[in-house]
């Protein structure tokens with residue numbers, strides 16, 4: 001599903017050049033659940049942003065389902081994102097003008113899902129994430145962990161083929177964190193491919209294997 | 224140092240009334256290192272915001288160093304915050320228009336610290352937090368964990384009497400998380416009072432005792 005070859009990403013500020021991704025090459029098969037771990041600043045979010053077509057690499061190739069996608073224009077990338085991907089951002093990126101219900105519903109509107117189906121699918125996730133009592137709140141009126149659970153609900157509601165989750169339990173207590181991991185596990189068992197950045201080895205234990213990064217490179221080659 | 228009596232905080236949206244703090248009463252002595260734990264949404268950040276004079280309670284009393292502070296006007300509260308408190312926010316709240324160096328330096332400017340002293344104190348923290356190579360970056364150019372470390376550096380640079388830390392290691396790998404906890408431990412051993420919200424029992428182990436919350440109330444009474 002994912003084939004990445006010599007992927008490179010360089011950031012330049014006035015004074016400093018950072019190689020955030022350093023000639024990365026790896027594959028992820030459809031249906032896999034892969035963790036990505038490594039120290040703060042080593043390139044995990046950058047990798048997820050490239051895989052999620054939110055960012056273009058400086059060099060190298062990214063094949064998604066056999067199609068080279070790294071050089072597509074924004075319109076084409078946005079289309080793939082809306083149809084096939086679900087993204088849980090490290091800083092949530094909820095839409096402040098929409099309430100919890102509307103934030104979760106949005107991907108289904110993009111996919112032209114009928115209103116009654118949307119209502120049912122959003123309701124199921126509100127319940128699973130323990131957010132029914134918050135559905136009309138706005139993001140600024142939620143706790144950190146509640147915002148994180150809305151971000152997760154939004155990423156999974158459209159049943160995407162690929163879920164990219166950037167530290168999905170960072171703001172959650174053990175019980176809510178476990179509920180999130182159980183949900184991801186269920187989705188994976190139903191066929192969803194998952195790439196998850198985590199600092200938590202207990203979360204990583206839910207995955208099939210772990211890619212370890214350091215200074216923009218992969219430092220273990222499990223496959 | 225902190226004496227709280229029947230502290231209450233109610234949030235109202237159009238449809239829902241939430242009692243985020245429910246008649247809380249407790250003391251924290253000067254020099255203590257106290258953890259606050261509890262499920263997502265139970266009121267931990269709300270408590271920290273009230274203790275940090277960022278938010279006013281709906282009812283009850285808050286004595287800080289013997290002075291009732293919950294009904295002070297914004298100017299008086301801002302003065303106490305700048306002189307005596309350091310706050311690590313759950314979502315960092317860095318100033319986007321300032322670079323890393325300037326974000327960390329800001330509390331010292333509020334305290335009229337001389338320029339050469341400011342430079343030295345900021346440099347020490349940049350080094351301790353592993354951010355020397357990022358000092359001219361802007362927050363948007365940092366990884367999540369780097370932003371968190373800037374937030375921590377900013378909270379401690381002015382040597383405040385009281386540090387309020389809301390999940391200070393949530394975005395950090397084990398090594399960086401341990402460095403942060405060791406820094407907090409050092410500051411506490413030098414006399415700083417610390418109240419830290421955490422979901423991580425390993426972090427809580429650095430504190431003297433843990434206050435457990437549930438639905439806005441304290442559910443253990445260790446003291």
Ligand SMILES: Nc1ncnc2c1ncn2[C@@H]1O[C@H](COP(=O)(O)OP(=O)(O)OP(=O)(O)O)[C@@H](O)[C@H]1O
Pocket residue numbers: 134140141142143144145146171172173234235236241243261262263264265266267268269270313
């Ligand atoms: N501005 C607001 N308006 C309405 N409700 C609010 C507001 N801010 C917080 N709440 C509610 O108050 C409750 C407590 O929020 P708080 O942020 O203190 O939780 P928390 O314990 O820090 O949770 P987490 O571990 O997820 O960060 C939550 O249920 C939240 O939805």
Ligand SMILES: Nc1ncnc2c1ncn2[C@@H]1O[C@H](COP(=O)(O)OP(=O)(O)OP(=O)(O)O)[C@@H](O)[C@H]1O
Pocket residue numbers: 011012013018020038039040041042043044045046047090357363364365366367368369394395396
């Ligand atoms: N827009 C940018 N401009 C300059 N440098 C950047 C930019 N975005 C990220 N970086 C740098 O690239 C490196 C990788 O960042 P990335 O966000 O991928 O790290 P990460 O592994 O997700 O870290 P964390 O665990 O702290 O979230 C960091 O050193 C960061 O400072």
Ligand SMILES: [Mg+2]
Pocket residue numbers: 044045046090166366367368
């Ligand atoms: Mg990251």
Ligand SMILES: [Mg+2]
Pocket residue numbers: 143144145267268269313389
């Ligand atoms: Mg909180």
